[in-house]
Amino acid sequence: MSTVVRTERRGGVLVVFIENPPVNAGSLEVRRGILDAINELSAKPALTAGVLIGAGNTFIAGSDLREFGQPLEAPELPGVIAAIEACEKPVVAALHGAALGGGFELALGCDARVGARRLVVGLPEVTLGMIPGAGGTQRLPRLIGVPRAIDWVCSGKRVPAELALELGVLDAIADEDLLDAAIKFSGRTKKRKLKDLSVPTSAEGELLAAEQAALRQGKGRPHVRAAIESVKLSRLAPIDEALRCERAVFTELRMSTDAFALRHQFFAERDAQKVSELRGVDPLPVTTIAVIGAGTMGTGIAIAALDGGHQVTLLERDPQSLQRGRERVAKHYETQSAKGKISAQDAERMLSALATSLDWAALAKADLVIEAVFEDLRVKHEVFSQIDQHARKGAVLASNTSYLDLDAIAAATGRPEDVIGLHFFSPANVMKLVEVVRGKASSATALATGVAIAKALRKMPVLSGNAFGFIGNRIYAAYRYQCELMLEDGAYPEQIDAALEEFGFAMGPFAVADMSGLDIAWRMRQARAELRNPAARYVSIPDRLCEMGRLGRKTGAGYYAYAEASRGTPDPIVRQLIEAARIGKGIQGRVLAPHEIVDRALLAMANEAAQLLAEGVCSRASDIDVVLANGYGFPRWQGGVVFWARRHGREALNQKMKWLNEIAGEGLVIADLEGLFED
Incomplete structure (x- = not known):
């Protein structure tokens, strides 16, 4: 009896709940539980269909990465998917949250897929030094074609439900309760194995363009080349042969140096978010951010804050510098809109959240003040002296210093406990890293707020002590x-x-x-x-x-x-x-x-x-x-x-x-x- 998979009968439908928190990782026990459930579905005449659904907030957000550096144990995921395909009764995947990696491959092995409105799907294995190993490079091209499949597989992108529905990856989006919708859908679903579909034809030029783009983005690494070749094999070889080849390449690559290194990075980034000294410390709410300095770094930070949905005040010392800064921000959103990366309405909305000022008194409205001026201790002392006079009590005061002594900067204020470092990297709206620097007087609340705001801006915060140059x-x-x-x-x-x-x-x-x-x-x-x-x-x-x-x-x-x-x-x-x-x-x-x-x-x-x-x-x-x-x-x-x-x-x-x-x-x-x- 599995402890992470349970079944429940809803009329003639066997509902299979995957309960492996926090993200329902597709571990060995999950695979065993699903296989047992499919065998139960096949064996009981009163059951007419099955529905797979994740308990909690997600479907299966990927396989258990801890298994990838170890010998594989049966049942492996291809065997579970083969059992679903061999079952004479239809199986519907009810997807919400994220269906990624092996979770998405499992869904592709089902006869139909019903998604929640905010679902994302994807195959991130290449970002971990591998290729999909349970049919992702073979079943996906049969739905969306080889060029688009190369893009999805090699980029590891997360695809929203609406696009997945448009391309036929999803059969329906549920606007009602997901489980109820999937059960209803199972009543009108017939067996439909994606492996039996033919691969849509594509122009050679389109194939070449997709391949070249993937190689550029993936730096030509061996696992990227292997992923491209595996997807291309979907139109060249019988499906069973192609699946065997895919699995063999996956099995080899998962033990490669690239794969071990990329898994190390995955776990390291996850662990960096766990700051033991801040456990249980609530960050302050941040709605308005003031950025001092409208140069390249200051405007980059302002754009990152606007992208994160914040109200931003950009402060400068002279009208010309302030105007150049505002124009730089406006040009950014104009370019993003022209390239189709954001809508014109979103560009206008974000730019409308930007205020500019020459008056230090504008700092009084800010929950967080970020200084981004010249890297000189005397200059930063002058700025923080002004911040101390005008920022409201309780606001977090941050310096974007790259090298300087944060404690020396904080000494220019009467509230060093509110001062932290937020070291962004140029261009600040693009680069993910933010070093959150702890001064000797920095409060846990101020640090927790710095970490929280970095996450809210979709950055990667890493806590650092106050030392010359910090970590990087x-x-x-x-x-x-x-x-x-x-x-x-x-x-x-x-x-x-x-x-x-x-x-x-x-x-x-x-x-x-x-x-x-x-x-x-x-x-x-x-x-x-x-x-x-x-x-x-x-x-x-x-x-x-x-x-x-x-x-x-x-x-x-x-x-x-x-x-x-x-x-x-x-x-x-x-x-x-x-x-x-x-x-x-x-x-x-x-x-x-x-x-x-x-x-x-x-x-x-x-x-x-x-x-x-x-x-x-x-x-x-x-x-x-x-x-x-x-x-x-x-x-x-x-x-x-x-x-x-x-x-x-x-x-x-x-x-x-x-x-x-x-x-x-x-x-x-x-x-x-x-x-x-x-x-």
Whole structure:
């Protein structure tokens, strides 16, 4: 008798309730229970049809991911679906909440599907390094065609009920009680196996376009290519042969490094939302958000808040800057509407929720104030002094600082308990990560409000302690420094960038520096010069570039030249500068192989991550991987630097770190790496 599946007779209909909270994951016990129920339906003559429905708020929101790294146990999902198809009585899937992954494949194996109005369906397996393994790549194309199936499968998108009905994936949408509607529908449903349908024909150009788009979006990873080939096989091979091939590929891919890494990211992101110190703490309600600073970052934050349904007040110091900021926001919504991403009515509605002001008194209406001004402590002190005078009592006051001491910023107010950091990443309306920074006086309520608002804006909040650079920029600084050392040791910017992009980074460190502007890090180095470890090697190459006026793309030259190429081209002037720096230090440059470049960069990141854990800046090791994947372009299919370190094992990682110390010099302080291996 299953503890997670129960049956109930409603006249001649056997209703099968799946009760595996919180999301009714399709575990082994769920599969056993459903199979037993289908056998019961087949065996009892008085029963005429079956209905599968999830208890609680959802159908089956995916398979139990904990099983994917383990040996598979029978009954496997294809066997359960085969039993449904072999049953002589129709089975209707009653879908609400989410029917994802194996849950959606189970529904596709039924004879009909009735959905609730707010249902979403999808096949997210490719986002976890696998392909659907229970018929998703074979049954779905028979309903929506191969090009659209490639898009659905390779993107892992969640498709709303209305579109699913329009395309024939759903047979009906219930405007009454879902279970009652499904029971009624089962009375007029006949057996209809999707595997018996033919695949609609598609133009070759349409197929090629879908394939190319999926490869671009999926970075050409092996599981993306495998998903495309499996969907295409639906029109080339008999269904049973194609199903066997799909299952074989799924079984192989689920044990791949990509799959383990992406599952690690999935669980890490889920765990990052569980902040033990905030358990039981209620966030404050936030309706109106004030954003101070109408530059690129401020307007990006304002757009994110408007998208989240909030009233927003954008504050600036002069009319020209304020007007440019408002125009930037308006242009964003105009573009989104023109591209069909939102309706003209929605664009107008969101823009109408934006107020602009030059008057500090406008802060009095805000529940949350977010400062997004120049990264200078003196400037932020002035701003927070004004905030303290004008923001209402009890409002949460947040700084978007990237590096600065949050406690020093909070000291400009008489209410440091209300001050937190909300470190957004540019472009703030696109990037998912928000570091929620805890000052020494920050109240639990203020922090809980910061986490809640980040979630409301569909961001990924990660709690950080107050330390230089917090989590992400602290690790990125160590990564960049190691890459600068490699310039002195014999590599050139394009070689280092190429090696790290081949590893999977969206951009190499020097291309990133040119894009963001070399002067940002230059000012930071100048401000922290007196804190520099005198025993550490100091690389002056980036300083010399700044002194030459080569500040990156905005000046047409940085590590690369940008006169005729948007991506930049290697510049002989930079080579000469690097070679002169080597000669000045008496360093005999040598060729650095790509694997050495990658190892040195990631070891530096892992070492800094271990330092952060030892200092208590972050509460769990996996939070670091969430930060790097969501804010710094670390390839998700590589898991993150903690995942990378764990795959090496303790002994090997310690040996590699000793090697890095020998190369980088005595200024590199090797951390206790044990924290990287603790959950």
